[in-house]
Every structure is written in structure tokens, then in C-alpha cells.
Amino acid sequence: MNKIFMALMLGSLVLVSSCKKEDLGAKPTDLDQASLTAEPGPGSVLLKWAIPQGADYRYVRVTYTHPATNKPAMRLASVYSDSLRVDGLLARYGEIEFKICPIGQKGAEGTTRTISAQAKPLPKVTKITDVAAEKLVLAAGADDLFVSDPESSEGPKANLIDNNNTTFYHENWSKAKRPMPHYIVMKLPKAVKAFHFFMKGRHNSRLNPVEMDIYVSEAFNGSFDLEANKAVRLRAFTGLPDAQAADYTSPVMLADKAYTYVWFQIKKVYNNQLFAALAELHVFAHQTEVYDPETGETTKE
Secondary structure, eight states, X not given: OHHHHHHXXXXXXXXXXXXXXXXXXXXXXXXXXXXXXXXXXXXXXXXXXXXXXXXXXXXXXXXXXXXXXXXXXXXXXXXXXXXXXXXXXXXXXXXXXXXXXXXXXXXXXXXOEEEEEOOBOOOOEEEEOSSOOEEOOOTTGXXXXXXXXXXXXXXXXXXGGSSOTTOOEEBOOSSOOOOSOEEEEEEEEEEEEEXXXXXXXXXXXXXXXXXXXXXXXXXXXXXXXXXXXXXXXXXXXXXXXXXXXXXXXXXXXXXXEEEEEEEEEEEEEGGXXXXXXXEEEEEEEEOEEEEETTTTEXXXX
């Protein structure tokens, strides 16, 4: 009988305890709805509010239903924060309603404020594929090469692309020499977005370019004016190999879009000489693919 009585007493105590309302403390300071803003960003929304004077909440809770899962999601910001960025979103989700509520020191909830916003589209991502690079053969041969400082007595520009390591292109040495930079501009047989170049020094001298900048452009007007041709700088190269007949293969460069012209801006030659010489210069195209996070699709270029 005593055991039964004790069991009944314990059950009653548990029932009373569960019915007793938990002390969550005083209601915290509310956020001002008028101060609440939502700034769309790529794949995100930045929520902002004014921290109220005398703020006594522990943190600000942001809740919303994630469209991809249709499940509740939550982010927290401290009492010292006046903003919170919600990322992992897509523009195609449309407008999302965010509920913003201050939470007191013991867990009491303040007034929930709501605001809606739509994220901006995430940018497409371009990736260089593992497909073997394609050596580009100039459609018009040497006529698709443009050089700013050729030498008239030796080393024609055609030697840059003749696949013969014992011939060479030589810049001007016999007349008054123009200071650096000098240029070699190559018209590719097709517009490319990703490429690398191969360069080989002259077999019997050391006139290697040791500093170069690489530019690309959609057109070439015959002048070597970067601005006039709207040339875009891709990469600077320093410390290039200066040994006789040295080989150099560049890293792959990725442009913002496909371009037809590649500019080799020669800024410095070995031993600070005012003319360069090269045996070979070739461009290799790489395939790319584009991933669109808004659609989840990948397309080859």
C-alpha cells in the first residue's frame, strides 16, 4: 500500500511541476519595425535593424522557411549586432519572409517583426576542364602576328610559329631602339576564354623576355595602344627563365569572356637589353564549362 501511495504522490508532483509555467524573465526590448531593412545580394539577403536604446535582449533570432527544403531555418545575431546576412539562397526562390525577434536573457520573446526580400542571382562559375589543350594554328600564318619592334635584317616574325627551334624572331637592334614595353600581338583562329602559352628562347643567344604582361582584346586596330584597343590585362609574369634556348610553359589563364587577340607585352629583357629574341611562341586553348547555380546545370563552352 505504501508503495502505491508513494507512486501516486510522485506522479502528482510531476504533474504539478509540468503545469507550472517556466520563468522566462521579462519581455525584452522590441526592435523598431521602421528601422528594419533587407538588402538583396548574390545568393543572400542582408537584414539590418537599429539597436534600440537600452537593449536588454540576449540575441536576435531570425527564422524563415527555406524554399529548397520547405523546413524551418534559424540564424542568430548577438545584442551587439545590427545586421545579419542570410546566405545559401537563390534568386529563383522568390521572396522569402523573415521573422525577426529579440530573445531575452532567460528566453522570453519580444515582438516578432517581419520583412520579405528576394536574393539576387548567384554568378555563374566557369571551370577549366581536364580536356587536353589545343595548340592554335594561326589562320593567316605570320599575317596574324603583329610586332611593334621588328628587326629588318634578320629574324622575321614568321619564325615565331614555324615549329623550328633553330630559327628565331629578333626585335630591332640595328636602328634607334624604342624603350620598353614592346609588343607581340597574336590573332587567334577563334576566340578563346582559357589558354596558356609556350615560349622558347633563341638557341644561340640570351635575349629572353624576363618580364611580360599578358592582355587580351576583341579587336586590334593596328596600333599598339592598349586603351584604344580596349585590351584587358590578364596576368603579369616576372622571373621568366633567361637561359639560352630556355623553355617556358605558362599557367592557364582564364578571361571573363572569349577574346580573339592575345597581347604579349615585353617589359624587360635579360640583362636589361632593349631588344628581345625568341625561337617559338604558341598559344594553347583550353575548354571550359559553366555551372549555373540558379538552374543547377553545367554547360560546355
